[in-house]
Amino acid sequence: MSDHALLRVEGLTVGFNTEQGPVRVTEDVSFELKAGHTLGLVGESGCGKSVTAQTIMRLLPSPPSRIDAGRILFEGKDLATASQREMQKIRGDRIGMVFQEPMTSLNPTLRIGEQIAEPLMLHRGMTRAKADEEVVKVLKQVGIGNAERRLLQYPHELSGGLRQRVMIAIAIICKPQLLIADEPTTALDVTIQAQIMELLKALQKELGLAVLLITHDLGMVAEMCETIAVMYAGRIVETGRTADVFARPHHPYTHGLLNSSPRRAKKGERLPSIPGLVPPPGARGTGCSFAARCPNVLERCRAEAPPLIPQGNDAAACWNPMP
């Protein structure tokens, strides 16, 4: 089964050299994504979602970042050990990327048309004229009307929603196998969020894209992703089919997270909340890093970090899971 995985991340452990010495930010992260499928990676700020995504793409400068352990198998090749030249061939061609803040990833001095055409010229050796034909097509695909006029505009002339559509156009123009979308709608308004979400769903079907969606919006995962991986303090603490995990979370953190959403609470009632704070990297201690906030904590939890253990239909890293 795993042989059909398009992307398989195994035991990925990433650290940074900092002024205070080395810190681990992700620990033993493993998941897989099959061709044409969608995986939602969720978790709170600082848990290591972006570091994981950027490590897959090998976008983090090293130093200060280091891959301390693990493999990133994409179409059978280990990206963890690939050279930057090899990565340049893969990025934007086999794997497309969309980030939270389109303004920081678009080049402010280049017209939209040039930026969308660039991957085709780079990876397919197309002329600009040939590439432009494709650009007009892809703009239509991402729902940008008035293509001829838009091509000549600069990023600052576009709204946030349009800029995100441009980012998506750049990400898919070479027809990648995998799209990594890191908080693609977080910076956008609700009605624009819904537009972009529907666009991603449609493209995923149309192009048979595999999507790794990073978000902290559980609703978005529920609607877009077949499988989910929940991260806490640098580790995957629960993973499985989204429907199963949401119907019956086994990890106390997933359970708390789902319950604390005001969507589920009755009006006027106190929200069930998780006490305390997420420990920062370097202060996660030995044992389970959720122990200080966990209602189910056992003695063992403080001594020994739990591995992912199958629980019902999914898997949770917990010594004393929810029933």
Add this chain to the structure above:
Amino acid sequence: MTALLEARGLSKFFPARDGKGLVRAVNDVSLSLAPGETLGIVGESGCGKSTLARMLMRLIEPSEGKVLLEGEDLLSLAKGAMRQRRRDIQIVFQDPYASLDPRMSIAQIIAEPLDIHGIGTKAERAAKVKDLIDLVGLDPSAASRYPHEFSGGQRQRIGIARAIALEPKLVVLDEPVSALDVSIQSQILNLLDDLKSRLRLSYIFISHDLSVVQHVSDRVAVMYLGRIVEEGPAEAVLGAPRHPYTQALMSAIPEIDPTRRKSHQLLPGDPPNPENIPSGCPFHPRCPIAQDICRTEPPAFRTAGASRARCHFAGET
């Protein structure tokens, strides 16, 4: 009963960047808040929520309209009298990183409003700060530390402690939990709820997150392009919205519960810019049910029960 706070025909026009036109950031807004109530204000970025909040506190002067606090016209007050009155209305800002002075200790930050208003003796103020730190759920050791040592959620607690230091009647919360993670959000929402009943506060709660607003509000006002387009009891406005814009907002929320999942009604286009407000009903370029009349005639409020919606066809869909 007199309203605690009332806004009548409030507008704020800024000069546009090009120096020619006007930015109609807030346009003819009237609303009223009863003592003990929470009024939620929702709407997309740039619709005028923060500008409205600042006018209600007279942090900026309205271009038109009135603000009445317990029947008293705030705009007619001279500087000194206004400063006194400001004790009754405090604000908590969205960004817990930018809103606290990095050079001041937490005790100094929380004590500042007490110092400014010359409340109590030095010892009494110090005791009050200690109580406030405790009340918002921070560790006593926080007093001597500085903002950069705290997480976003903790900084928001500090901002809240400062806002309630003068025992105000009304606290304006401008996106108080938007920058926080879900598990921390719920802690802060619970804290706000506790403080409200303990100190008998009233809230104006600004947010673009409809599930949060739905949870905390008694009444809700929905803004679009500087205007209130729908307003009324929270259950009515968010539970059975009558304005097509509110309907679209509710429908855009991704749903966790598969049994409640619905298809999203997508609005075309972007929220337009307040420098260039469409004719007739300002929502018509994006409205799924717009008719000819909508392009020319600005709709007035239509009321149904305790709620009102500014749409020619409100309640007919």
